[in-house]
Amino acid sequence: MRIAIVTDAWHPQRNGVVRVLTSLCDTLRHQGHQIVVIEPGLFRSIPCPSYPEIRLSLFAAAGIDRALRDFAPDAIHLPTEGPLGWAGRRWCLKQGVPFTTAYHTKFPHYVRARTGVPLAWPYALMQRFHAPSAAVMCPSPSVHRELGEWGFHNAVQWCHGVDAATFHPQAKDFIDLPRPLFLYVGRVAVEKNLPAFLELDLPGSKMVVGDGPARASLMRRFPQVHWRIANGDQELSRYFAAGDCFVFPSLTDTFGLVMLEALACGIPVAAFPVPGPQDVIGNAPIGVLSQDLRAAALAALDISPQRCRDYAGLFSWDRVAEQFLTLLHPIGKAAGKAT
Template identity: 35%
Template structure:
């Protein structure tokens, strides 16, 4: 079941109209993702920045765009930094708060710098890196988790994606203060009114998958579904060419943004989420916002979002899950999705900020 949240009013994204408090505090966001990457973490910061500015904070980002960088093996859209001059950059920023969003080279440099200079910080845990590395390179998960426990060891708060992930990390020996966050949807973009009977001439039912096209995402399970109609993969990545060759009857669109992406969601009859390794799945709540039910495995991510047989269906047989999803009430799906709010996400994020001088904020 989704968390108990209250639907909040839509607010414009034009920050020129905002009247922030007089004293502006700086939050340094350290992220090994480029801000042009398309993923849930980048989407989150893009959307909560409005609310941060409204409440008297500003985000300053430290990303690979600030440094020499190279492609991550197997993930050319992900850039690994060579953080030359790192200390000079962070000293010039002099943030009031430090949030380390990822565990890559920039995140690592920031933890080392902060630990050496007695600066408190919090961290984010959004990606099951050990599982990804195991799938891609065969490295045992135990090695990856040993690194992650060490990485987060001095974090004053570890923000992760759900209560399930909190339990998983605690069971793996993470002893910090681990707190669940939530995500949201921009309802000015993701609207059920975008649905139309004839969508790009596609035969129905239209089954949709959205996300990075990489091997650990379980996309073979989606592409292999023996189902009438049309299967569409929205997204791009290193695995796309291989998938296109293996499954010529599947439509691959590449990355889509904004209204174009929302139209795919709204016109799909079912979103299929075949991943077993995601910690959440922003694409799930984007689909729900337009009334599209979701078929998924009963794993971390879907089980923290979906209401079984109301907003989606989870189980080990994706085909049976799709069958059941096509019988669900799209209006009920859309109504149940109202709990997912970017303002609520920001409020949780702000509540767990840690002052660099060791004093936690209380609200």
């Protein structure tokens, strides 16, 4: 199958959406499918206000039209609600071809966290974007239920996976710090609720691996925390494996892929009992969910690393890709011939 993915999230950005899309594309190509990714690097762009790592593409309509006609896809997927997502949506509606979308990020909650506006306002924009979609792929049962409550009638359940070959148990001597080592890996931004972790009175050491717009201010606020940035997946895997407990304080993630990556490295998870952790961890004995995050982190230290590793093995990208293919809606004729 020839699949076109029009996305605002792509390299060199470092976030869960890019990780998901990269792994998905790699798996689909390995299965023999042809993929074209139409992404911000192909267009003029400006930094996103308050988040300069993310580029907002400008004047992309002509480039998207040319790329889609040249590639003539069998199916089109729009995984992000940014400028490229909207431009791809307009193209599909103009050409009268079906497309699918995905709900990777709780933008309404992020907008509220940054501006204080009522949730209903950004949700109305999200509803408008996704309304013509043949299927809105939701990464977890919780997100599927939540979108249903907000009136998304075309939401369908999907899932995410983990690369267990890259993320695996390794020696802990990569990090020479007092133990136990409580670890967070991911974007450092206001919506990740990091102070809930960094303020905890925990034994041993706390470490944050990642970058983002809140990193500088949090480094000043929490100088006792160890701050790192990983260079590539191999080094990132070593950071994961060096931890003793992965602490995930976010209250707004749609899934939380980093939890799976930690588990694949044999590291148990401590998190709040909210969507994301409830979907990844649930009642499985590979993590502790509690409103008392300190108690959860301490209790997680007693969990078997092998049990965590075995659980992560259930989330293969081959399975995710096969499900993705069943949710796509084929165009029925080459888009390059559409009028």
